[in-house]
Amino acid sequence: MSRLNKQRGAKPKQENCLVGNKQIIAPGYCRLTLHAPLIAREVYPGQFVEVYMPPEHQPMLPRPFSVYKANRKTGEIVILFEIKGQGTRLIAAAEAGASLKLLGPLGNGFPELPSGAVLVAGGMGIAPLVFLASSTDLPRTLIYGAPTVAQLACPSSDLDMPGLTILEATEDGSKGDQGTTVDLLLRCINNAGAVFACGPCPMLQAVKNISARAAVKAWVSVEERMACGIGACVGCAVATPGGYKRVCKDGPVFAAEEVILNE
Amino acid sequence: MSRLNKQRGAKPKQENCLVGNKQIIAPGYCRLTLHAPLIAREVYPGQFVEVYMPPEHQPMLPRPFSVYKANRKTGEIVILFEIKGQGTRLIAAAEAGASLKLLGPLGNGFPELPSGAVLVAGGMGIAPLVFLASSTDLPRTLIYGAPTVAQLACPSSDLDMPGLTILEATEDGSKGDQGTTVDLLLRCINNAGAVFACGPCPMLQAVKNISARAAVKAWVSVEERMACGIGACVGCAVATPGGYKRVCKDGPVFAAEEVILNE
Amino acid sequence: MNKKHCQADLNSKTNHDHGFNKKSAGRPDLRVNLAGIDLANPILAASGPFGYGHQYRELFDLSLLGGIIVKGISPDPWEGNPPPRLAETTGGMLNAVGLQNPGLENFLKEDLPCLRGSGTKIIVNVVGCSVDEYAAVASRLDGVEGIDGLELNISCPNVKAGGMAFGTDPASTSNVVSTVRKQTGLPLLIKLSPNVADITSIARAAEEAGADGLSLINTLSGMLIDIEKRAPLLGNTFGGLSGPAIMPVALKMVWQVAGAVKIPVLGMGGINSARDALQFIMAGARAVAVGTGLFYNPDLPAEIKEGLLDYLQQQRLPELKSIERIAQNPKGEE
Amino acid sequence: MNKKHCQADLNSKTNHDHGFNKKSAGRPDLRVNLAGIDLANPILAASGPFGYGHQYRELFDLSLLGGIIVKGISPDPWEGNPPPRLAETTGGMLNAVGLQNPGLENFLKEDLPCLRGSGTKIIVNVVGCSVDEYAAVASRLDGVEGIDGLELNISCPNVKAGGMAFGTDPASTSNVVSTVRKQTGLPLLIKLSPNVADITSIARAAEEAGADGLSLINTLSGMLIDIEKRAPLLGNTFGGLSGPAIMPVALKMVWQVAGAVKIPVLGMGGINSARDALQFIMAGARAVAVGTGLFYNPDLPAEIKEGLLDYLQQQRLPELKSIERIAQNPKGEE
Numbered sequence A, B: 001m002s003r004l005n006k007q008r009g010a011k012p013k014q015e016n017c018l019v020g021n022k023q024i025i026a027p028g029y030c031r032l033t034l035h036a037p038l039i040a041r042e043v044y045p046g047q048f049v050e051v052y053m054p055p056e057h058q059p060m061l062p063r064p065f066s067v068y069k070a071n072r073k074t075g076e077i078v079i080l081f082e083i084k085g086q087g088t089r090l091i092a093a094a095e096a097g098a099s100l101k102l103l104g105p106l107g108n109g110f111p112e113l114p115s116g117a118v119l120v121a122g123g124m125g126i127a128p129l130v131f132l133a134s135s136t137d138l139p140r141t142l143i144y145g146a147p148t149v150a151q152l153a154c155p156s157s158d159l160d161m162p163g164l165t166i167l168e169a170t171e172d173g174s175k176g177d178q179g180t181t182v183d184l185l186l187r188c189i190n191n192a193g194a195v196f197a198c199g200p201c202p203m204l205q206a207v208k209n210i211s212a213r214a215a216v217k218a219w220v221s222v223e224e225r226m227a228c229g230i231g232a233c234v235g236c237a238v239a240t241p242g243g244y245k246r247v248c249k250d251g252p253v254f255a256a257e258e259v260i261l262n263e
Numbered sequence C, D: 001m002n003k004k005h006c007q008a009d010l011n012s013k014t015n016h017d018h019g020f021n022k023k024s025a026g027r028p029d030l031r032v033n034l035a036g037i038d039l040a041n042p043i044l045a046a047s048g049p050f051g052y053g054h055q056y057r058e059l060f061d062l063s064l065l066g067g068i069i070v071k072g073i074s075p076d077p078w079e080g081n082p083p084p085r086l087a088e089t090t091g092g093m094l095n096a097v098g099l100q101n102p103g104l105e106n107f108l109k110e111d112l113p114c115l116r117g118s119g120t121k122i123i124v125n126v127v128g129c130s131v132d133e134y135a136a137v138a139s140r141l142d143g144v145e146g147i148d149g150l151e152l153n154i155s156c157p158n159v160k161a162g163g164m165a166f167g168t169d170p171a172s173t174s175n176v177v178s179t180v181r182k183q184t185g186l187p188l189l190i191k192l193s194p195n196v197a198d199i200t201s202i203a204r205a206a207e208e209a210g211a212d213g214l215s216l217i218n219t220l221s222g223m224l225i226d227i228e229k230r231a232p233l234l235g236n237t238f239g240g241l242s243g244p245a246i247m248p249v250a251l252k253m254v255w256q257v258a259g260a261v262k263i264p265v266l267g268m269g270g271i272n273s274a275r276d277a278l279q280f281i282m283a284g285a286r287a288v289a290v291g292t293g294l295f296y297n298p299d300l301p302a303e304i305k306e307g308l309l310d311y312l313q314q315q316r317l318p319e320l321k322s323i324e325r326i327a328q329n330p331k332g333e334e
């Protein structure tokens, strides 16, 4: 299973990007289109960008976001994010026509999707998986879950792709099945070509266990607080059987058996 | 000569003010109208307001500005300021309809204008003197100077008042007489009812000396870096023969003989 | 035009109920006892920024504070440092006021009377150039009506004589604290300097010498240069750094000291929100003080108070005691 | 997928002219000599944030830097601290990386070769848990091609053993410096901790023990608490505060140390602009390093370089030497 972005040499670019379409998805999510031709041209599913803060604002450090969509032709990328704290509030406040500085593409993306791939998205974990799902026409399944329908922030029009089966779950049953992504995964793990997951740590841990038991290869995208975003500062450590690795450079996508997930 | 604002009890108010008309006066000055009825109702010439920074921005401390105009009826005040550093840049970026938090009115203003008063404004020192000039119809003279015409930022329409004689000077002769406000003051000091000055320290020092020699009473408005703006922190000290005084509470207007001006 | 004229009709309450009787049923209890002083809530005004309270009482009801620590008082009036005394930095500010104050007798005559009716506890910050000066202020204030406690500022980095020396060395800390202790029955807080290698040794020295509580941190020593003038920006060259910039340093020292002594800790340094205050309490502070935050948000004490009440209510906790020091023994590691 | 694969075709220059020959006529001279190392300009990458240079060379030509101080190297590989290792604070950040590093031999094999052609000076930051470990690294690096100097990190607040102890006490500073001095002919910088009461005594001890220069400051010790988890936020509990928040503290210490020793000072701590760099130089620094600033502005070194050139040109000054330490003796007070 070869990495999509095997050309490791693709250097991260600093790009001043024009803010395009912005959708604030109630309550507290933002879908932001950015004109970033250098990044759009080279980014692969699972890779991310660092969005710098506008100057003279708190906070200072850039914020990492998975690429949710990329259009090589128009040079646009889209990020989908939860408005969580000061940083995401500032980014969500950028108006169309403003400029945001980006660094990307960053990190190692997902490998190519095999036929029968199962993608498991918990909450905002949907972001890289939408890009990944769009990378093939092979039959594939997306499991998408959250505590309530309010956290299923991804606009359904963005999920409308040929060959993609969508299974949804909410813990309170407000949309899709009542239950979790893990419940749904258990139902289809035996026919899965491979599993690709992004979401909260406990979910990733469950995905790892279930896949291992079923002897299905699993890939997980993990998160850690970042500073440089390019592998220099060793700040974004994640434990692995061979010592700490850097989420930003050695990940964010790891083979499930490669990382020790805690929480 | 009684203080206009003898009612010292007028407490400073915190007011969330709607930003009204904004004029950016090239290059680097801003004339900003704010709807601040509580402050507009009570402010006297020479008093100032502290403008708080919008949240999540650098810097943090509020910035002091003299009130340039106040309209008790419409509840509007106007400030005129130079865009100098981060703080003034942020304030000048506030768009009409936005809200800025103000604290005011603050400090001791000027005493009432006698007939034949001479007002001396160096550069941005014009701000409190426009408000002061508008407080009477008695004959009075405004001396207004700066290095070049570019620093004579005050729109001339704002200076169009009955009974007000205007004398202008620039050091390079680009507007008015070639010379300084001090040259102009020397010409009219002997007929002056009293002198009211605001501007750079060396100018204030010259005004002080000239007035003293001519035995004309002089009042100066001085500046110092501020934190609380209300007299609590003793941060805005200015030297006086009787020890340090607070610009924000004991001033900013002082009898010229009351302050030791350096630089 | 007496700048210290006491306006009794200002919006402060004159009764001394401290809000104890106004607790609406079911609202959590914010009362704490700090070093023997009963506070209606754990939010104090830090010494310095608040002056002697005359001005901020024009902006809010002083009784919403648990206590006020008045600006440092010395036996005789102090002139303070030459201007400029202030400078802003990223996330913080420098001050080099130099402990300007009207002196003990003027304070008693002109400032204290106005504070008496304010409905909050009054703690006097004491400064001196020698042990005798500290002792003189403490002994004079002992038993004066309206004073609820003393805070010895042995840590101000602005004053060359005195200040710095006491607070950076356990032996001299011990000496000044035990001397003052003999002069007063008032609750005695010692304010510690962060400009030391090991604050716990100073803290323990103060505790052993008879302190009832510890206040920390004072400002970090710093400076700026005016590159146009090619000279130090502050009139005093050095100044004290305060504000959110120093918050992580303050929190760590509170954590360390709370783990090293038994007496209660008053935490301060860059507190900017109820969440910050909760961090200090979870690190081991009994109460918190706000200084610089008042400058850019005079509503900060009210906001912190509301925030603490909301937090306790949401977490169904009856009082702050339940979370004091909790981060030193997080659940699961106990 | 060798993360350390050396890409010689990256946009770094391979000649060693350091820009000396490219000076356009009349442009001021930014060259400085730091502790015996000739630098093309006084802007260095601080140890840690820059790693071993592999990554930032993808963002800019490393030869625009006067020098690179690589991340701390110990004799054996170090694991580092458990995550989370980073947290952002107002105007700054905490890190508790814990000096994770690949160890001396891996550094020499995998990292140094890539740096050799980078057209800038390479200074190796050395860490250890004992005097012997420092000495071992120093002696092994002595004479290795491509290494222009050493910086002894006797100040990291993250490592319980070693680090803290050396840098907070003149005697142990003297001991480690004089021992290392005997092992190496390389220019030797000593990196000082700000978490001390009197940094000048440590600085003088290092100078007397044979240091060629002093680097300061390292991070201030701090912490944050996660109020949801009611536990320290960082995996290591404590971390080091860096960034603009600490700039006034750093500047003051540089000022003090530059006034106390004769060897040159490398200033750092929150530098965010050419104006900040000028403040450090006017306070007495020979050169400056940037760390945290790189994270939010990778163009910072280039911006500082341009800003320094513009300043010298505007002020009609031929070189930085003309303003080094000038704020210690401002015009008119000389």
Ligand SMILES: Cc1cc2nc3c(=O)[nH]c(=O)nc-3n(C[C@H](O)[C@H](O)[C@H](O)COP(=O)(O)OP(=O)(O)OC[C@H]3O[C@@H](n4cnc5c(N)ncnc54)[C@H](O)[C@@H]3O)c2cc1C
Pocket: A048, A059, A061, A062, A063, A064, A065, A066, A067, A079, A080, A081, A082, A083, A084, A085, A086, A087, A088, A089, A124, A127, A128, A222, A223, A224, A225, A226, A252, D087, D088
């Ligand atoms: C590789 C990667 C990809 C990501 N992709 C997405 C995405 O597509 N959509 C989305 O909504 N979120 C994504 N996140 C999480 C996102 O970066 C954080 O939610 C965001 O940084 C929060 O910033 P804030 O200032 O609003 O929050 P605050 O809580 O104020 O942030 C405080 C600090 O914590 C850091 N932080 C907080 N949460 C996280 C987190 N989960 N991961 C890393 N750092 C964090 C911030 O960067 C900051 O340093 C991703 C994270 C990583 C590491």
Ligand SMILES: Cc1cc2nc3c(=O)[nH]c(=O)nc-3n(C[C@H](O)[C@H](O)[C@H](O)COP(=O)(O)OP(=O)(O)OC[C@H]3O[C@@H](n4cnc5c(N)ncnc54)[C@H](O)[C@@H]3O)c2cc1C
Pocket: B048, B059, B061, B062, B063, B064, B065, B066, B067, B079, B080, B081, B082, B083, B084, B085, B086, B087, B088, B089, B124, B127, B128, B222, B223, B224, B225, B226, B247, B252, C087, C088
């Ligand atoms: C009572 C009073 C009235 C004023 N009225 C006016 C006015 O009407 N129009 C006008 O243009 N300016 C006025 N000023 C000056 C104005 O406050 C400063 O220009 C402004 O604070 C600069 O802020 P900044 O962030 O843009 O500049 P920066 O240079 O970034 O400010 C850095 C720091 O210096 C302080 N500072 C800088 N210059 C001054 C100054 N001259 N006085 C006080 N603090 C200063 C700032 O508050 C800040 O703390 C007045 C000042 C005072 C004290």
Ligand SMILES: Cc1cc2nc3c(=O)[nH]c(=O)nc-3n(C[C@H](O)[C@H](O)[C@H](O)COP(=O)(O)O)c2cc1C
Pocket: B233, B235, C046, C047, C048, C049, C071, C072, C095, C097, C099, C125, C153, C156, C191, C217, C218, C219, C241, C242, C243, C244, C246, C268, C269, C270, C271, C289, C290, C291, C292, C293
């Ligand atoms: C303007 C100013 C004046 C101060 N004066 C005093 C003082 O007189 N005595 C004292 O013990 N601390 C003094 N301090 C320190 C504060 O009480 C407090 O310890 C410090 O500022 C940290 O808190 P903060 O970040 O909330 O301001 C002063 C601080 C400031 C900003």
Ligand SMILES: Cc1cc2nc3c(=O)[nH]c(=O)nc-3n(C[C@H](O)[C@H](O)[C@H](O)COP(=O)(O)O)c2cc1C
Pocket: A233, A235, D046, D047, D048, D049, D071, D072, D095, D097, D099, D125, D153, D156, D191, D217, D218, D219, D241, D242, D243, D244, D246, D268, D269, D270, D271, D289, D290, D291, D292, D293
């Ligand atoms: C992520 C990170 C890692 C660091 N690692 C080291 C190190 O290995 N050795 C060292 O001497 N200093 C280390 N430092 C300290 C920096 O070199 C520098 O002294 C400090 O960060 C202050 O500068 P700044 O504010 O520009 O970052 C590190 C700092 C950061 C932020």
Ligand code: FES
Pocket: A225, A226, A227, A228, A229, A230, A231, A232, A233, A234, A235, A236, A246, A247, A248, A249
């Ligand atoms: S964020 Fe610096 S190594 Fe990952």
Ligand code: FES
Pocket: B225, B226, B227, B228, B229, B230, B231, B232, B233, B234, B235, B236, B246, B247, B248, B249
């Ligand atoms: S600014 Fe606080 S006393 Fe004037």
